[in-house]
Amino acid sequence: MQAALGLSVSFPYCNSRFSINASHSLPSFMFSSSSTIPLNLTCGFSKPLTYRNWKMSYVVCAQKKNNDDDGFYMRKSVELARKGLGYTSPNPLVGCVIVKDAQVVGQGFHPKAGQPHAEVFALRDAGDLAENATAYVTLEPCNHFGRTPPCTEALIKARVKKVVVGMVDPNPIVASKGVDRLRNAGIEVVVGIEEELCKSLNEAYIHHMLVGKPLLTLRYSLSVNGNLLDSLGNGVTESGGYYSRLLQEYDAIILCSSLFRESLSVDSVPLSQEPGANQPIRIIVHKDSDCRETTASEEAQQGIETVSLDEINLDAILDYCNRQGLCSVLLDMRGNCSEYEELVKEGIEKKYINKFVTEILPVWNGCTQNDPLLQLKNLDQGVKVENLRSMASAQSVVVEGYLNFK
Ligand SMILES: [Zn+2]
Numbered sequence: 001m002q003a004a005l006g007l008s009v010s011f012p013y014c015n016s017r018f019s020i021n022a023s024h025s026l027p028s029f030m031f032s033s034s035s036t037i038p039l040n041l042t043c044g045f046s047k048p049l050t051y052r053n054w055k056m057s058y059v060v061c062a063q064k065k066n067n068d069d070d071g072f073y074m075r076k077s078v079e080l081a082r083k084g085l086g087y088t089s090p091n092p093l094v095g096c097v098i099v100k101d102a103q104v105v106g107q108g109f110h111p112k113a114g115q116p117h118a119e120v121f122a123l124r125d126a127g128d129l130a131e132n133a134t135a136y137v138t139l140e141p142c143n144h145f146g147r148t149p150p151c152t153e154a155l156i157k158a159r160v161k162k163v164v165v166g167m168v169d170p171n172p173i174v175a176s177k178g179v180d181r182l183r184n185a186g187i188e189v190v191v192g193i194e195e196e197l198c199k200s201l202n203e204a205y206i207h208h209m210l211v212g213k214p215l216l217t218l219r220y221s222l223s224v225n226g227n228l229l230d231s232l233g234n235g236v237t238e239s240g241g242y243y244s245r246l247l248q249e250y251d252a253i254i255l256c257s258s259l260f261r262e263s264l265s266v267d268s269v270p271l272s273q274e275p276g277a278n279q280p281i282r283i284i285v286h287k288d289s290d291c292r293e294t295t296a297s298e299e300a301q302q303g304i305e306t307v308s309l310d311e312i313n314l315d316a317i318l319d320y321c322n323r324q325g326l327c328s329v330l331l332d333m334r335g336n337c338s339e340y341e342e343l344v345k346e347g348i349e350k351k352y353i354n355k356f357v358t359e360i361l362p363v364w365n366g367c368t369q370n371d372p373l374l375q376l377k378n379l380d381q382g383v384k385v386e387n388l389r390s391m392a393s394a395q396s397v398v399v400e401g402y403l404n405f406k
Contacts, residue, residue, distance in 0.1 A: 086278035166198030233396030247272035
């Protein structure tokens with residue numbers, strides 16, 4: 001095995017969660033690797049990044065139906081929550097609507113970790129009208145002092161009459177305590193309205209909270225005859241395209257160095273083009289130490305932190321992401337796909353890959369020699385694919401689903 005393998009982590013400076021400047025020390029972390037090679041860390045700024053959400057199947061139509069007021073206002077709250085997409089990790093996306101006499105009198109969403117929660121913004125918006133009103137919240141209100149005071153107390157103080165909750169918070173320090181607190185204060189509480197929708201809104205947060213690791217999604221492109229492709233469909237990287245939306249949704253993206261071998265320019269870095277999108281942290285895996293040496297100085301200029309290890313694996317990468325409070329990681333098979341073989345193998349063997357997004361392009365081609373998907377193709381254990389969804393355009397079909405290794 002090579003004496004030195006490398007992992008580069010790029011910090012887009014417009015990513016407020018991890019903004020760093022020359023005088024600021026890097027976030028501290030430690031890899032689980034037993035490497036004897038010293039960590040080689042450099043930091044700075046990457047170039048300004050431009051801006052673009054997918055989950056078309058999650059797009060909510062908040063159309064009011066008779067006798068379904070609770071569902072209607074909860075779907076509206078979900079719409080609001082999605083405004084924080086890409087900014088709230090490790091916190092969840094949360095939206096809140098205050099309704100009185102069938103009128104929305106206040107609304108809010110959680111914009112960013114460290115900022116007030118959705119309920120606070122909605123109550124401020126409603127003012128005195130919150131009294132005897134109904135509050136719709138996509139996630140159970142918190143009942144603990146974190147960086148902000150508990151939302152349960154704000155709702156009690158505002159004298160709301162009823163609280164409708166989309167789902168109970170899986171966070172053990174919240175779980176049902178918020179609901180209990182509200183009920184003990186004499187407020188009527190309904191739980192589980194549009195629960196599946198609310199869960200899909202925060203799948204990465206829920207996974208991170210329950211499993212203790214980021215949600216890991218494998219993305220790749222296929223020809224119609226089932227071979228791996230290093231290409232994307234026309235228009236998918238533009239605003240509204242599924243790829244641009246994925247980048248907005250994920251906290252980090254793992255890429256291989258071959259994408260950057262020719263030129264490490266901002267043009268070669270995948271960016272979300274959604275308006276105002278927060279860009280994911282880019283984790284660039286180098287399997288070739290010689291190649292790394294030649295690009296190291298250029299990487300430093302681009303504001304890329306470099307970490308050298310004697311072994312690169314998903315454990316190290318996911319551990320790093322966990323320490324940074326990142327809840328979702330996209331393993332994006334672009335560039336020389338054979339560079340992902342070990343990671344995909346590990347992801348399957350250790351059951352780390354939770355989800356896949358596959359783009360099928362209108363291409364018929366020959367089989368590649370090194371097929372990193374061989375690990376997937378040769379799986380003899382039973383893996384269930386659940387919640388399969390698809391969307392089609394004139395140029396490609398995108399299929400996504402979840403892997404259940406049980
Ligand atoms: Zn709260």
